[in-house]
Amino acid sequence: MRRYRAVVAVGLGSALAFAATVAAAEPAPSPRAPRFGFGRPATAEEIQAWDIDVRPDGAGLPPGRGTVAQGKAVYAARCAACHGEAGRNGPFDALVGRGPRGSFAFGRDPSLVRTIGNYWPYATTLYDYVHRAMPWTQPGSLEPDEVYGLVAYLLFLNQIVPENAVLDAATLPRVVMPARDRFVRDNRRGGPGIR
């Protein structure tokens, strides 16, 4: 489903409607809360067309479901050319790898390769990113079931979910990634000292 590509057509329709509605939409400026009244109210349809983000709590996940086996087939057809068979040894980013288990020593060791399995803190991010930006040759072309399947397959290859896992809007947010607790907020504040 090309969710964000469909927006071009929606935007054009809105532009035509815009001229007729803008005058009525403009509120009178208030000295207490100065507003200019530029812009127009967004329609529910155009918000829905662009509102594709998915959060760690599962907000934004669409209906649909996918299994490891389904994802394996999609991966072979749409992803393996860039990322290699089973997420390794592709010409582009490695997706699979858990080592070094338990240490997260990326700051100490420049040779470590960051993957979904050893670095990504949230499984929902995988859905969000694959849906919005992959595959490279046809970004945004995957259906929700295909994305759920791909996420299931990649999490299985990274030994995070079992081979019989079924992912959907309810189960995906419950997946706990190995690196979830490794991330800290920025403590640099300027002033003396190097952090």
Added chain:
Amino acid sequence: MARLTRRALLQRTAGGAAAILGQVPLDPTRIQGRGWRPQGERSPFERPERRPWGPEGGVSTSPLQDLGGIITPADLHFERHHAGVPAIDPERYRLLVHGMVDRPTVFTLAELKRFPSRSRICFIECSGNGQRGYRQIEKDVTPQAIDGLTSTSEWTGVPLATLFREAGVKPGATWFLAEGMDAAVMTRSIPVEKAWDDAMIAYAQNGEALRPEQGYPARLLLPGWEGNAQVKWIRRLKLADRPFMTREETARYTDPLPDCTARMFSFEMDAKSIITFPAHPVTLAAKGFWEITGLAWSGRGRITRVEVSTDGGSKWEPAVLQDPVLPKCHTRFRFPWRWNGSGALLMSRATDETGYVQPTLAQLRAARGLGTLYHYNNVRAWRVEADGRVFFGLPSA
């Protein structure tokens, strides 16, 4: 600058230079020059170029060594895009502001331009800038190769606070998602406080519309913050009560640390400087006076001091800060130097208005680890050989 660029041109394309020289009269006072043109162009003797950075197609660097002053010509602004430069029709462009707002609103480009505008001169720097000066130090790299992922422009646009007031940000909204309309549909989560501080939606750059590579027709501008967060080709701002944890703020643009954690949302660019002359591949032709010059900048405010050392860091002396010295902006520094013809090690060290002092390589490696990523702001060094050649180097090398 001209002396270097011409020299580099002659070295690079001896045949091409001869062809250019063939078109130039020996005495320009004896022949009428050409008339006006709708767009100007550089002298054929000047060929500053962006250069690719590594194997990836989505990165190019600004030729810092070819630039004077603090402004980067728009066509030489560094590039970083994650799925190419999109082609966008400004007539069809829309910016959507929604989520935790009272009035979900759509703005056209013309409407964005109707709001009271603001202009400011500030740098944008990719937080991966400087990687080649941190881990494996190569001798034959230029300022462009080391630090060319930073550029300064005059940006014009509408304060984000104006748009947020227009849409009515609800109490409790603490973050917003910024989303681009490139094929990466780039997204980053930004704290709402930045909107009330100095964030803008910019539509002009150095007096003209944004260049496509910098986000035409409109981009998010977050002065002093890492470039990736300043989402280009901006199409959507969604207010929320938490960050969204997008790929670019988790799997990328996080900084692994030696204590086996990774720092996230490390937005501010710490103070930094680099000498852009003399620097590789320049050769100093003779002993005597040379002006050492370079750029210093901080994402936390103004540069208050730049010190230069010509002996590898034993003695530091203050450089002159060239006006204007603006917050969150490239600042040009100058230092008169008399070269005695023996080996020298040139370094610069910036201090910003928070009192932060640019760290040495050893200090930064101790704090961040050799494997860390992004925010490489350590002191850089240029080694001048007795024969006048200049190479990038370690202070202790």
